[in-house]
Amino acid sequence: MGECRGSAALRALFEQTWDQARPFGESAPRDPRGLTGQERELLRLHVVALGWLGEPAPRR
Numbered sequence: 001m002g003e004c005r006g007s008a009a010l011r012a013l014f015e016q017t018w019d020q021a022r023p024f025g026e027s028a029p030r031d032p033r034g035l036t037g038q039e040r041e042l043l044r045l046h047v048v049a050l051g052w053l054g055e056p057a058p059r060r
Contacts, residue, residue, distance in 0.1 A: 022028065028036040035043070 028038065030036055031040065
């Protein structure tokens with residue numbers, strides 16, 4: 001019997017999370033500006049929410 005769709009989605013989420021995981025206590029890698037990937041994405045979402053989509057928008 002095959003997996004149900006919810007089970008397949010949950011498995012994909014687990015595998016993605018597992019692949020991106022780091023051991024406890026290990027810091028996240030930072031870009032040249034000192035931001036983690038999560039901080040960069042949060043800043044991007046904030047910029048979109050404020051409507052700064054033109055020239056004044058901070059560069060990624």
